[in-house]
Amino acid sequence: GAVVSQHPSRVICKSGTSVKIECRSLDFQATTMFWYRQFPKQSLMLMATSNEGSKATYEQGVEKDKFLINHASLTLSTLTVTSAHPEDSSFYICSASRSSYGYTFGSGTRLTVV
Amino acid sequence: DAKTTQPNSMESNEEEPVHLPCNHSTISGTDYIHWYRQLPSQGPEYVIHGLTSNVNNRMASLAIAEDRKSSTLILHRATLRDAAVYYCILRDNQGGKLIFGQGTELSVKP
Numbered sequence: 173g174a175v176v177s178q179h180p181s182r183v184i185c186k187s188g189t190s191v192k193i194e195c196r197s198l199d200f201q202a203t204t205m206f207w208y209r210q211f212p213k214q215s216l217m218l219m220a221t222s223n224e225g226s227k228a229t230y231e232q233g234v235e236k237d238k239f240l241i242n243h244a245s246l247t248l249s250t251l252t253v254t255s256a257h258p259e260d261s262s263f264y265i266c267s268a269s270r271s272s273y274g275y276t277f278g279s280g281t282r283l284t285v286v
Numbered sequence: 287d288a289k290t291t292q293p294n295s296m297e298s299n300e301e302e303p304v305h306l307p308c309n310h311s312t313i314s315g316t317d318y319i320h321w322y323r324q325l326p327s328q329g330p331e332y333v334i335h336g337l338t339s340n341v342n343n344r345m346a347s348l349a350i351a352e353d354r355k356s357s358t359l360i361l362h363r364a365t366l367r368d369a370a371v372y373y374c375i376l377r378d379n380q381g382g383k384l385i386f387g388q389g390t391e392l393s394v395k396p
Contacts, residue, residue: 176329178329206383206384208386215371215373215386215387215388215389216324216330216386217386218383218384218385218386221383263327265329265330267329267330267384274320274332274335275322275330275332275384276332277322277329277330277331278329279328279329280327280328280329282327
């Protein structure tokens with residue numbers, strides 16, 4: 173079945189530094205990937221749609237200069253949290269669709285900014 | 287995006303069936319009904335989807351009302367591993383993003 177790998181699963185960084193999260197589709201090509209953020213006890217919030225070979229589309233209220241998305245190949249999208257602050261601490265999840273019906277999600281990245 | 291409404295939480299006993307309801311009164315003719323579930327500290331997992339007819343797979347069954355304004359996810363025999371947040375989401379047949387609502391937190395008692 174379709175597998176999406178997300179790395180790292182956990183990361184702790186200092187305030188002011190940048191963190192990169194990778195999302196890979198292991199056994200299929202994904203022209204579109206999606207990035208979500210989830211705070212404790214809340215639902216997933218869509219941050220942006222990552223398009224291979226073009227600029228990402230950000231949801232309203234998401235700072236594109238803070239959350240840099242690169243989708244350079246059909247199997248890899250990256251999310252970089254720049255100048256991270258404690259309020260950016262969250263659970264970040266990516267997903268990709270192999271068909272027009274179902275999505276596969278990564279296992280998530282727990283980011284803690286100290 | 288059409289909205290769905292689900293109860294915040296439900297309880298079930300182990301090995302009993304569970305019926306998780308979802309209302310989607312503004313569903314359009316091209317919207318598919320998707321269900322995903324999320325276990326603690328994991329990404330969501332696909333459960334099932336349908337358009338008009340009831341659907342069955344190894345995980346669950348999906349019963350869709352005739353007017354399509356509501357649906358029910360059925361877990362035939364709940365296990366402790368089924369404790370999760372279940373999300374009912376509408377998605378059009380052109381693909382595109384999934385917008386998550388609050389979902390139903392299912393707890394399963396031994």
